[in-house]
């Protein structure tokens with residue numbers, strides 16, 4: 280989480296000059312829910328990827344553990360928080376890590392972190408985005424559905 284680490288993507292000495300470090304935040308343990316590389320059509324004329332495109336991928340990544348927990352369809356009811364900490368560029372390899380942080384009666388809240396691997400030959404990794412989203416389990420009628428009990 281942000282309060283426990285310096286996720287700025289810059290080493291202490293480099294912060295003054297704002298030059299990116301070549302030794303960045305290590306990727307979290309475990310498998311990402313999603314890996315994707317933005318293309319030129321996902322960016323503005325300067326090569327910066329649109330925030331809306333990133334939000335869509337975060338929504339997809341966050342929905343995957345929610346669908347598994349709900350054992351069925353879910354709908355996004357809220358984007359509780361969203362932080363674009365660093366820009367994303369065309370050609371970055373993005374990894375989306377998602378974990379459930381809260382389960383209610385019908386709702387599931389998921390924390391999503393996004394890491395960009397860029398200049399891959401120099402092994403540069405930057406945490407670019409973090410977000411928290413809430414999904415609601417829904418039935419065929421698109422109305423909230425009580426979550427099934429956890430099975431061992």
Ligand SMILES: CC(C)(COP(=O)(O)OP(=O)(O)OC[C@H]1O[C@@H](n2cnc3c(N)ncnc32)[C@H](O)[C@@H]1OP(=O)(O)O)[C@@H](O)C(=O)NCCC(=O)NCCS
Pocket residue numbers: 354355356357382383384385386387413415417421422423
């Ligand atoms: C998701 C939807 C089915 C929920 O129906 P609803 O009648 O509004 O739901 P409720 O008020 O009964 O709340 C259902 C759950 O969502 C939670 N919830 C509702 N609004 C919330 C908010 N702003 N933030 C966090 N959780 C919220 C409630 O606390 C409740 O959780 P719980 O059952 O675990 O206690 C309905 O709002 C909907 O269809 N929204 C559109 C979904 C959609 O199209 N998403 C795509 C993005 S446009």
